[in-house]
Amino acid sequence: MSRGLTRRGCGLRPLLISGLLIGVAALVPLRVNDYLLQVLTISFYYVVLAVSWNLLAGYTGQFSLAQQAFATIGAYTTGMLGHYYHVPIAVGIVAAGLVSGLVGAILGVMVLRLRAIYLAIATWAFAETLRITLTAAYEFTRGDLGLSVPTLLGNLDPLPYYYIFLAMAAASTLIVYLVVRSPIGFFLRAIKDDELRAASMGINTTFWKVFAFALTSVLSGLAGAFYAHYVAVISPQIADFTEMAKIIVMVIVGGIGTFAGPLAGAPVVQVVSSFLHQYGQWSNVIFAVLVIVLMRTYRDGGIALLLHAFRLLWARVADGRGQA
Amino acid sequence: MLETIGLTKRFGGLFANTDINLSIAEGEIRGLIGPNGAGKTTFINLLTGVEEPSSGDIWLAGKTLLGQVPYTRARRGLLRTFQVPKLFRNMTVLENLLIQHFACGQGTQRDARLRADGLLEMAGLTRLRDSPASHLSGGQQALLQLLGGFMVERLRCYLLDEPFAGVNPIVKDTMVELIHQYNRSRGITFLIVSHEMSVIRQLCSRVTVLAEGKVLIEGALDEVTANAQVIDAYLGKTWS
Ligand SMILES: Nc1ncnc2c1ncn2[C@@H]1O[C@H](COP(=O)(O)OP(=O)(O)OP(=O)(O)O)[C@@H](O)[C@H]1O
Ligand SMILES: [Mg+2]
Numbered sequence: 001m002s003r004g005l006t007r008r009g010c011g012l013r014p015l016l017i018s019g020l021l022i023g024v025a026a027l028v029p030l031r032v033n034d035y036l037l038q039v040l041t042i043s044f045y046y047v048v049l050a051v052s053w054n055l056l057a058g059y060t061g062q063f064s065l066a067q068q069a070f071a072t073i074g075a076y077t078t079g080m081l082g083h084y085y086h087v088p089i090a091v092g093i094v095a096a097g098l099v100s101g102l103v104g105a106i107l108g109v110m111v112l113r114l115r116a117i118y119l120a121i122a123t124w125a126f127a128e129t130l131r132i133t134l135t136a137a138y139e140f141t142r143g144d145l146g147l148s149v150p151t152l153l154g155n156l157d158p159l160p161y162y163y164i165f166l167a168m169a170a171a172s173t174l175i176v177y178l179v180v181r182s183p184i185g186f187f188l189r190a191i192k193d194d195e196l197r198a199a200s201m202g203i204n205t206t207f208w209k210v211f212a213f214a215l216t217s218v219l220s221g222l223a224g225a226f227y228a229h230y231v232a233v234i235s236p237q238i239a240d241f242t243e244m245a246k247i248i249v250m251v252i253v254g255g256i257g258t259f260a261g262p263l264a265g266a267p268v269v270q271v272v273s274s275f276l277h278q279y280g281q282w283s284n285v286i287f288a289v290l291v292i293v294l295m296r297t298y299r300d301g302g303i304a305l306l307l308h309a310f311r312l313l314w315a316r317v318a319d320g321r322g323q324a
Numbered sequence: 325m326l327e328t329i330g331l332t333k334r335f336g337g338l339f340a341n342t343d344i345n346l347s348i349a350e351g352e353i354r355g356l357i358g359p360n361g362a363g364k365t366t367f368i369n370l371l372t373g374v375e376e377p378s379s380g381d382i383w384l385a386g387k388t389l390l391g392q393v394p395y396t397r398a399r400r401g402l403l404r405t406f407q408v409p410k411l412f413r414n415m416t417v418l419e420n421l422l423i424q425h426f427a428c429g430q431g432t433q434r435d436a437r438l439r440a441d442g443l444l445e446m447a448g449l450t451r452l453r454d455s456p457a458s459h460l461s462g463g464q465q466a467l468l469q470l471l472g473g474f475m476v477e478r479l480r481c482y483l484l485d486e487p488f489a490g491v492n493p494i495v496k497d498t499m500v501e502l503i504h505q506y507n508r509s510r511g512i513t514f515l516i517v518s519h520e521m522s523v524i525r526q527l528c529s530r531v532t533v534l535a536e537g538k539v540l541i542e543g544a545l546d547e548v549t550a551n552a553q554v555i556d557a558y559l560g561k562t563w564s
Contacts, residue, residue, distance in 0.1 A: 183426035190412050190423055197410040200372055201472065202398030202428030 014259035015177055021263050022170045029162055036271070037158045041230065043270035044165035045071075048172040048223035050250045050262030052216035055176050058256055059185065060212045061192030063120045066107065068243035069127035070100045070217040071224030075234045076134065076141065078225040079149045089152060093225040100221020101214045108213025112206060124241065131239035144235055152229040161230055168226055172219050173263060179215065180259065188212055242284070246273070249291055325350040325513045326371070326402075326481050331380035333366055333537075340366040342537040344380070348481075353507055353514040355524040355531035355545065359558050363537040364517045365407055368483050371515075372404050373397050384481065399428045401480030403473040405487055407517075409465035413458040417449060420457050420468055424475040436475065443471045447498055463491040470499055474506055481513040482506075488520050500526055521545065533557070 025044075029037055053067040077099045078092030087095070107126055111119045135143045153160055179185055187208045190198040199205045228234045246269065254265025272290075276283035326348045333341040340363045348354045356364055369375040371382060373394040382389040389397055411420050418440055425436035444450045447467055452460065460468060466487055473482050484503075488496050500523060506512045518524050524531060525545050533540040533548050535557035541548050548554055 183423075186415075186419065186423045186426050189414060193412045193414055194410050196374065196394075197406065197412070198427075199394040200374070200398060200404055200406075201424050202395050202403075202476075204395050 017260040018170075018173050018177070018263055021260065022166065022173075025166055025267070026163075029159055034158050037162050039271055039274045040267055041158065041162045041165045042227075043267040044169040045223050045227045045230075046247065046250055046266040046270060047169035047263055049220050049247050050254070050266050051169075051173050051176050052219045053247050054251050054256075054259075054262050055179065055188070056212050056216045058251070059180060059192060060188040060209065061116075062108075062111070062209060062212060063116060064111075064123040064213070065120050065241070065244050066123040066127040067216070067220055067247055068241075069123075069130045069239050070104055070220035071227065072130060072134070072236070072239040073100045073103055073217075074221030074224030075149075075228035075238060076147070077221070079147045079228050079234055080140070082150055083147060089150065089229060093222065093229070096225035097218045097222045100224070101218035104217020104221075105210055105214040107217075108210040112209060124244075127239055127241065127244065131236045134236035134239065141236070144237075146233040146235040148233050149228045149231075151232050152226070165226065165230070168223060169263070172223070175219065177259065184208065184211070249287060252291060253294060325352070325385060326515070327383040328371070329381045329383070331367070331370060331382065332378045333363075333370055333375060334378045339537045341370065341377075344534075344537075344539055346532060346539065346542075348513055348515060350385075350480075350513055351507065351511045352530070353503065353516065353527050355528035356515055356517045356534060357519065357521075357524065357531055358534035358540075362534040362557075364534055365485055366537075367534070368404055368485050368515075368517065371397075371483060372402060395428075399478070401476075401478045402483070403476065403479055403481075404483040405466075405469045405473070405485055407485040407489070409462070409469045411457040411460070411465055411468060413456065415457055416454050417444070417457055417460070417468060418453045421471060421475050424472040428478065429476050430478065439475060443474055446502065447471055463495045466491050467495055467499060470502065474502070479510075479512055481515070484514065484516045484518075486517050486519070488518055488523055496520075496523065503527060521549070 025040070028040065032040075049067050049071055053064070056067070057063045074096035077096040078089070081087045081092045081095055082089065107123065111122050114122055134141045137143070138145065141147055152164070180188075187198065187203050187205075190201075190203060191205050191208060195205050224238070227238075250265040250269045251262050252265070253269055254261030254263065269287075273283060273287065276286055279286065326346075328344050328346045331341055331344040331346075332339065344367065346354075356367070358364055366375065370377050371389070373389065373392055377390075384397075384400055384402055387400075389400070389402070392400075412423065415423065421440040421443065422433075422436055425431075425433070425440075429436055441450070441453075444453055449464065449468065449471075452464070457465070457468065466489070470484065470487055473479050487499060491499065503514060503516075504527070507514060514527075516524070516527060528545065530543065531545050531548055532542045533551075533554050535554075540553055540557060541551050
C-alpha cells in the first residue's frame, strides 16, 4: 500500500497497537481477581463510547457532549422492552442500536448548522433533558430507583462477561478503524479541517456529518444495551454529565486524535477511578489534577508516551548490541 | 458552457455583483480582471453555490445551477480554487489529491493513484508526496490546489480565483503549462481571476473587466486595457 495512507494516524500501525492491547487484555483474566475483572469489563463499555466519541469529535470535529446519552438510550430501549413486553434480549439489543442510531441521526440534523461551542452546548442540553426526563417519568422508568434488567447469561460469573465486553470493544474499534481508513475517513477529516472546501470539491458534507452522528450513536447504543444486561439495574445516572467527562478524560489520557488512544485510556482511567472511589467526591478533584498534569507534560497522551519510552528502550538495546 | 443572466448579489445595501451577463464558450480560457473589491470572488461564490444570488440565473452546459448546493455543482463538473489556498493541512500532499478523487472522481483507486503520481511528477512535487500539506510553501500550496481539479475526469469548467498570487515565476510557468495542457487535451473551460496581466495575456484570448460589481467591458486584453474607463477604474481605486 501507499506510504501516503500509512501516515498520520490512519495506517496499519494503530491496528497493530490496538491488536496488541486487545491481546494483552485477553490474557488479563489469568492474573487478576474478580473485582478487577469487573472493573475492566465495565471499562470496555467505556472503550466503545470513547472510540465513538473520538470519531465524532476527534476526526469530524463535532464536539458532542452526548455520547453517554446514546448509551443511555440503548440501555433503556432494551430495558423497557424487556420489562414491559418481555422481548428476547437479542431483539432488545438490536432495537437499542436502531433507536439510538435514529435519535443520533435526528440530533445530527438538528445541530448541523451549529459551530463548535454551540454544538457542544446543544448536545449537552440534549443529554441533560434525557436524564431529567428519565428521572421524572419514574412511573415508566422507575427513575432513580432503577429499572431491573435481566442479565445476558442469566448468571453473574465475571469471566464470560469479560470476554463478551472485550469482543464488543474490539469490534467497535475495528469498525471505526475501517471507517477512518476508507474514503469516508477522508471526508470526515476534510469536514473538520474546512467544510467549505470539502463541499466545493463535491463532498456531501451534510450527509457525512449526520452519518458520523448516527454511526457513533448506534455503537454507543449497542454498548449501552450490553451494559444494561450486565449490571442488571440501570438508572438515569448513566446519562449524567460526569459520564461524558469521564469519556473525554479517557480519550485525553490515551491521546486525543490518536486511533488506539481510547483503547488504552479507558481501562487505565476506569481502574484508577475505581481505586480513587474510596475518596468520594475528592476522586473527581484528583482526576482533574491528573488530567491537567498530563496535558501540561505530555499532550500526545499515554499511548504516545509508551511508544516513546519503548523507542528509547529499543534504541538502547540496539545500541548495546552494536557495541558488543 | 457557462452562462450567467442578470446575476446580482446584494450584501445589505452593497451591490457586490450587479446584472452580470457573461457567456463562456466550451474550451475557452476567460480572464476576469478588476480592481480590489470589484466583486470577482463574489462572482465565483455565486457560480459555485457558496452564496445564493439575489436575482439572475446561472447555466452550465445547458442546465440551470440555481438552487443546487455546492457539492452537486461540483459533481456536474464545476470546480474551483480559492484565493487563499485551502488545503487539508492534516493530510499529506498525496492525500489532498486522492480526496478529490473520492469526492467526485470516477474509476478505481488504483487509477487515481497513478493519476496523482503523474500530476505530482508534472508539477515537480513528487519529492513532497508524503509530507503534510502544511509543510508546503505558499506557491506550492497554490499549485497543489490547482492540481486537485485535474484529478476528476468529469471536470468541465474550472474556476481559478487568483491562482498566481504569491507564486514564484518558475511555479507560475508550471501552472500556465498545466492549464494550457488540460485546456487543449481535455477541452476544459477555465475562468481565471488574476491581477497578473502577463499571465493573462499568455492564457486568455478574451477578458472580462469587473468594476464595482458591474461588467465594464469585454474583449482582448490589449483592447480592454487601452480603454479609458478601465484605466479609470484601476487608477481611481489605487489613488483614492
Ligand atoms: N459575505 C460578504 N458580506 C458582506 N460583504 C461582502 C461579502 N463578501 C464580499 N463582500 C463585499 O463585496 C465586495 C466585493 O468583494 P469581492 O471579494 O467579491 O471582491 P474581489 O473582486 O474578489 O476583490 P479582491 O481583488 O480583493 O479579491 C467588497 O466590497 C466586499 O467587502
Ligand atoms: Mg477576490
